[in-house]
Amino acid sequence: MATIHDVARAAGVSISTVSYALSGKRAIGAATRDRIDAAVAQLGYRPNAGARMLAGSRTNLLALSAPLHADTYAPAHMTFVLAIAEAAREFDYDTVLLVQDEAVNGLRRMVSSKLVDGIVLLDVDRDDSRVPLVRELDIPVTLVGIPADTTGLTCVDLDFEAAARLSVERLAAQGHRQIGLIGHPEELYARGSNFPIRFRDAFAAAAAEFGVGTHFVMPEQEPVSVRVALEELRRELPGLSAIVLNCNEPVHTMALELLRQDGASIPQDMSVLSACSSFPTDQLDPPLDVIPLPALITGRRGVELTMNQLGGYSEPVVELVPPAYIAKGSTASVT
Amino acid sequence: MATIHDVARAAGVSISTVSYALSGKRAIGAATRDRIDAAVAQLGYRPNAGARMLAGSRTNLLALSAPLHADTYAPAHMTFVLAIAEAAREFDYDTVLLVQDEAVNGLRRMVSSKLVDGIVLLDVDRDDSRVPLVRELDIPVTLVGIPADTTGLTCVDLDFEAAARLSVERLAAQGHRQIGLIGHPEELYARGSNFPIRFRDAFAAAAAEFGVGTHFVMPEQEPVSVRVALEELRRELPGLSAIVLNCNEPVHTMALELLRQDGASIPQDMSVLSACSSFPTDQLDPPLDVIPLPALITGRRGVELTMNQLGGYSEPVVELVPPAYIAKGSTASVT
DNA sequence: GCCGTTCGTCGAAGCGCTTCGATATTGCGC
DNA sequence: GCGCAATATCGAAGCGCTTCGACGAACGGC
Numbered sequence: 001m002a003t004i005h006d007v008a009r010a011a012g013v014s015i016s017t018v019s020y021a022l023s024g025k026r027a028i029g030a031a032t033r034d035r036i037d038a039a040v041a042q043l044g045y046r047p048n049a050g051a052r053m054l055a056g057s058r059t060n061l062l063a064l065s066a067p068l069h070a071d072t073y074a075p076a077h078m079t080f081v082l083a084i085a086e087a088a089r090e091f092d093y094d095t096v097l098l099v100q101d102e103a104v105n106g107l108r109r110m111v112s113s114k115l116v117d118g119i120v121l122l123d124v125d126r127d128d129s130r131v132p133l134v135r136e137l138d139i140p141v142t143l144v145g146i147p148a149d150t151t152g153l154t155c156v157d158l159d160f161e162a163a164a165r166l167s168v169e170r171l172a173a174q175g176h177r178q179i180g181l182i183g184h185p186e187e188l189y190a191r192g193s194n195f196p197i198r199f200r201d202a203f204a205a206a207a208a209e210f211g212v213g214t215h216f217v218m219p220e221q222e223p224v225s226v227r228v229a230l231e232e233l234r235r236e237l238p239g240l241s242a243i244v245l246n247c248n249e250p251v252h253t254m255a256l257e258l259l260r261q262d263g264a265s266i267p268q269d270m271s272v273l274s275a276c277s278s279f280p281t282d283q284l285d286p287p288l289d290v291i292p293l294p295a296l297i298t299g300r301r302g303v304e305l306t307m308n309q310l311g312g313y314s315e316p317v318v319e320l321v322p323p324a325y326i327a328k329g330s331t332a333s334v335t
Numbered sequence: 336m337a338t339i340h341d342v343a344r345a346a347g348v349s350i351s352t353v354s355y356a357l358s359g360k361r362a363i364g365a366a367t368r369d370r371i372d373a374a375v376a377q378l379g380y381r382p383n384a385g386a387r388m389l390a391g392s393r394t395n396l397l398a399l400s401a402p403l404h405a406d407t408y409a410p411a412h413m414t415f416v417l418a419i420a421e422a423a424r425e426f427d428y429d430t431v432l433l434v435q436d437e438a439v440n441g442l443r444r445m446v447s448s449k450l451v452d453g454i455v456l457l458d459v460d461r462d463d464s465r466v467p468l469v470r471e472l473d474i475p476v477t478l479v480g481i482p483a484d485t486t487g488l489t490c491v492d493l494d495f496e497a498a499a500r501l502s503v504e505r506l507a508a509q510g511h512r513q514i515g516l517i518g519h520p521e522e523l524y525a526r527g528s529n530f531p532i533r534f535r536d537a538f539a540a541a542a543a544e545f546g547v548g549t550h551f552v553m554p555e556q557e558p559v560s561v562r563v564a565l566e567e568l569r570r571e572l573p574g575l576s577a578i579v580l581n582c583n584e585p586v587h588t589m590a591l592e593l594l595r596q597d598g599a600s601i602p603q604d605m606s607v608l609s610a611c612s613s614f615p616t617d618q619l620d621p622p623l624d625v626i627p628l629p630a631l632i633t634g635r636r637g638v639e640l641t642m643n644q645l646g647g648y649s650e651p652v653v654e655l656v657p658p659a660y661i662a663k664g665s666t667a668s669v670t
Numbered sequence: 671g672c673c674g675t676t677c678g679t680c681g682a683a684g685c686g687c688t689t690c691g692a693t694a695t696t697g698c699g700c
Numbered sequence: 701g702c703g704c705a706a707t708a709t710c711g712a713a714g715c716g717c718t719t720c721g722a723c724g725a726a727c728g729g730c
Binding site: 003004005015016019020023025026047048050051052053054055056057 | 715716717718719720
Binding site for chain 4: 348349350351352355361362363364367386388389390391
């Protein structure tokens with residue numbers, strides 16, 4: 001492996017000149033720079049990561065704390081992980097993955113060994129055990145998800161409250177008076193999982209505000225359970241004409257299949273809207289109107305906010321990504 | 336942050352003594368060691384990662400190359416990632432995650448900047464673009480998955496051939512003469528994806544060997560497509576009495592639901608076996624006999640093989656994990 | 671033509687750790 | 701009681717990089 005020393009010799013300059021030429025932190029003559037660039041290319045020189053970490057103030061490594069609960073929906077989770085790892089690369093950062101126990105315990109290790117410059121926390125619960133920890137860690141941290149107490153923290157997430165309100169608003173404007181909400185499995189709510197609860201509560205509030213009746217069910221990812229849930233909606237909401245799905249893809253598929261079997265066509269007999277979904281709904285049959293969970297945007301923003309903190313000082317902020325509504329023709333006005 | 340210097344002073348010894356006490360590479364007096372341990376604990380000392388990398392020969396970082404194709408089944412993929420990250424920790428290693436483009440391009444960067452000590456490649460295709468690359472990289476590498484040409488490479492994977500043979504063998508022994516195989520979506524095979532092809536081909540060979548009729552279908556993850564696939568099996572195999580599922584969880588659920596709707600009870604009317612599944616099949620209705628895809632075992636083994644290479648020299652090996660058969664009562668003898 | 675700048679380059683001092691010889695101390699055989 | 705081997709500890713030399721202060725050269729203003 002070539003070292004900076006080799007490059008310096010090949011270019012006929014000193015080590016510090018090479019360093020400055022590569023970092024751009026001081027002006028370097030054009031001719032000199034060219035010779036250095038040529039030497040770098042010819043030797044295939046790459047700065048030694050360890051040396052850089054030790055001498056410089058940056059490690060160019062980002063910790064990604066990604067605990068995975070038994071009930072975590074893997075595809076969504078994965079999308080966030082991908083978004084963050086890719087966004088990090090745009091800042092010339094690599095990502096150290098901390099899973100399971102290490103998602104909590106590893107953080108302190110990352111910081112005290114100075115392995116990483118910053119941390120992104122994924123899948124933050126309302127009352128997350130990582131929150132008190134990162135509060136005392138003196139390092140840039142961004143939480144993807146909003147904990148109960150955000151004091152002093154930088155957070156980013158989809159504005160689930162606005163998304164819930166938008167769902168109700170659109171359907172109410174179409175004349176729907178009874179709107180069913182299909183949520184995630186019950187454990188998630190019991191565990192204090194973040195966004196399902198925020199969505200559910202804001203949905204209820206919006207329903208009250210717009211004066212529409214609503215009922216909430218939490219089926220398991222399992223056909224029988226979904227059928228029971230649908231039946232419960234019909235029983236509780238006699239004039240049911242619209243359903244909002246705030247659940248995983250398999251439950252979407254099952255619900256659509258069950259509606260088909262019941263002879264309910266979409267959107268004539270039933271308007272269906274997918275809210276906060278991390279997967280493409282236009283592959284479903286029929287394609288569904290959707291308020292996407294923009295994992296790519298949110299994840300990337302989580303990295304950006306961390307990088308901002310690395311630069312100058314930025315005040316802690318809670319940043320809510322506004323929801324978008326994408327129509328696919330699966331909702332219609334009540335006739 | 337405390338440095339080794341602080342620890343040395345607090346314990347009243349030299350820096351090198353602290354280093355040796357912590358690494359155990361030279362004998363240290365019991366009393367001295369105790370004082371050092373106390374100082375370490377009291378100061379909360381953690382070796383600086385950059386300094387360690389630079390001075391030592393190890394970085395204690397492992398690269399995990401995990402490209403994610405559009406058709407990759409996220410839960411299975413995630414299980415491998417988790418298994419590897421957790422196994423790495425048992426060797427005191429952290430995992431640098433390389434996704435998408437970086438899964439290929441990042442590798443060279445990892446090596447030439449000496450950021451990582453070893454590499455694990457996930458989701459290796461038959462003709463994977465990373466294979467020629469890692470062959471020329473002078474660093475411990477383990478592939479999870481078996482490429483077409485394994486010369487000079489260390490690989491580990493479930494023995495899919497044996498798994499396919501085991502499937503046929505068990506069902507043939509129960510007297511089944513016509514066995515349907517439901518595979519993954521067609522794109523996977525077209526792309527040269529690794530294990531679906533290995534399973535399919537070995538299945539056909541085993542069927543020929545045991546003299547049973549078989550037919551292979553590749554439904555999309557979509558109820559209509561699964562229904563069509565089932566109908567095709569029934570049409571092609573008039574005496575169909577057993578089905579092997581080598582596909583994703585949602586397709587399992589759909590197939591079982593369709594069989595139920597057709598009034599076919601398991602195992603009386605139809606024996607069903609799930610082969611090489613990364614998810615628990617006892618949550619299905621009914622629970623299915625399964626030959627598991629042992630992601631935890633395979634992933635961990637991938638790490639272990641890499642660590643072995645880091646230690647002494649070990650010859651490249653292709654290690655096939657033998658399949659296991661777990662009965663849940665979803666297959667029965669033909670009556 | 672002299673002084674104060676600006677520009678381009680260099681030497682050297684670390685960053686915190688590992689590791690290779692020493693050196694000092696102890697214990698043992700005879 | 702002497703020498704030799706083990707045992708315990710230390711000092712110092714790097715690992716490859718960043719960054720600070722210095723310094724020579726070129727340049728414009730007067």
